[in-house]
Amino acid sequence: MAERVYRRIVASRVRSQLAYPVSFALDCVAQAIGQALELVVILVVFGRVQSLGGFERDEVLLMYGLAGIAFGLADLAVGQLDDLPRWIRTGEFDVLLVRPLGALAQLVTSDLQLRRLGRVAVGLVVLLVVVTGAGVEPTPANLALLVLTPLVGTVLISAIWVATCAVSFWVVDGKEVANAFTYGSSLTTSYPITVFGPWLRRLFCFAVPSAFVAYFPALALLDRPDPLGLPHALRYSSPLVAVVAVAAAALVWRTAVRRYQGAGS
């Protein structure tokens, strides 16, 4: 029964966005530009050096493409959680709690931001352009990995998003703090983790599991050893990490909502 409600909610959101086609197209373009900016940075950097963190241009772009699709899809799915502080401050969140549907599911379906497809498109184009140049062999296993990686990455980044946005239940202005991890992960996933020092790597690539979005799967696709000498199995463990991340995010979210006492008088 609930599924039918959600389906109708989502369908109405989609219709409302497509009601203004020109505005929607412009929004998509703006998103694509936003995503392409990191691409410009990577290209400018590789105009100056031959390799970055032990990887060549097309190899880094492979990671950027995989990460871009995953980040765009995650932003499409759960990006509206950025508005959580406003929902809490205005008391609108309390309204969600009294409805007979899950609070998170209601928030997520409150706005399905189709314009994020602009981001996805840039990642997809880059991935298609560099996939042969980077030296990915066209084996069935690699094809499966190419399709699965962005999807698993979407789940991973969504879990990061939910867990960090839940900070807003405790901290006023939590949005900025959450942004450091959500938008920060769009940066850390786009580069080989070898460029970050040991402490940054521990915190932003493993504790926040962004290394599993693109870096490890890319090592498998490129069939090359890890310059850091980490275990071989890690490159295939992204789905497992995603399951753990979702469980952790669910725990954080539930704890946060259970402790929430309302913002009103």
Add this chain to the structure above:
Amino acid sequence: MLSASPYPALVRAGYRRRSVYLTASLAGLFTNTVFGLLRVAVLLAVVAQTGSTAGYDAGGVSAFVWLGQGLIAVVMLWGDGELSDRVRSGDIAIDLSRPWDLQLALLAGDLGRAGHAVLFRLAPPVAFGALLLPFRWPDDPVPTLLLFTASTVLAVVVSFSLRFLLDLSSFWLLDSRGVRSVYNGLGGVLAGLTVPLAFFPDALRGLLYATPFPAILQTPIDVFTERDGLAELLAHQLLWAVALLALGRLVLARATRKLVVQGG
């Protein structure tokens, strides 16, 4: 006749308005510092290979990143669209009928806001970066810091004038969100937040300096790190500051003529 100019009071009000939201400043500071750490890691990996890239060594890229992360808030690279909302809601009619020059009044408030940001958003990340990482301090501190102050004020004026124009676009577009989101996206790369503009190929760099963007972030950073050709860079800033302020007045005059105030 006014007994005193309202503008110095507006500068103070702009400062005090920000000082109320201390946790917002702290949260912003946290985000800037995290992004600074990630950005500086990438750029340090670049210069580590050659020792120096386009005149930047490890201390140079570190100074670039930390000054940039601090200056984002000082120049307010990403506007909040407050004026745009007032145009859409019609509150702009009240602003226009007050006994002040609207553009100057908003600029005064913005300078006060920037002053607060220098203390609470620029100084901490620079101190953080300078303590933890190699950092290029000016060789000639006194004249450089004076020039840096002047350049930062010009950067705030240029950024303010651009945000003013973007917000005024609401008079014609009703919703300036699309225009502003494109500007916010482009701003970071074109102004020199993510990668030093000196890393760009020469032809592209020439094109970039035909726009006001480098005047917002890259020029004050160049002044601080004492790069070559500072006279031209400062002239570029001054030229754009004057031109954009003048354009803003022109557009505001046009918009005001178009404005119809409903009701009695």
